[in-house]
Amino acid sequence: MNDKIFFRIKEALEQAPRNQRMAELQIQCLKYADDLPSITAREFCETLNLKPSYGTEFSKMRNLTSRLKSAGLDVTKL
Template identity: 60%
Template sequence: MSESEIYESIKQVIAHAPRNQYTLELHLQMIKYADELKNVTAKEFCEGVELRQSFGTEFSKMRNLTQRLKAAGLDTSKI
């Protein structure tokens, strides 16, 4: 999946998330695609998904968290 396809997928998922689940779904998507987006900056991610730049910090956190979760056995393809 290309970077632009990933961004489109994330935009669609969060657009259809219930209002009180928006941030949760965004975090899950960040974890799901962390490996594919490992060379993307937080700023590039926010621009690609059309988010406020403040979500860049969340992107960085989730990317770091993903490595620990995978070390503990998480299969991100199941998200």
């Protein structure tokens, strides 16, 4: 299952305009945070061939997901 998720994330990042890739990464992290609970930020970056510094964004978005969902965010619409 994780392979499919990572494929979708990678595809979304590749299709995003260059100046929108960070925003797309953040959206994808929010979208799939609940599906990747045991993945570390390091594993996330290594799997997607991202710089290790992007792990911070992954961690931030994972931490925000529960708060945003309780405020009404529907991640299926992302």
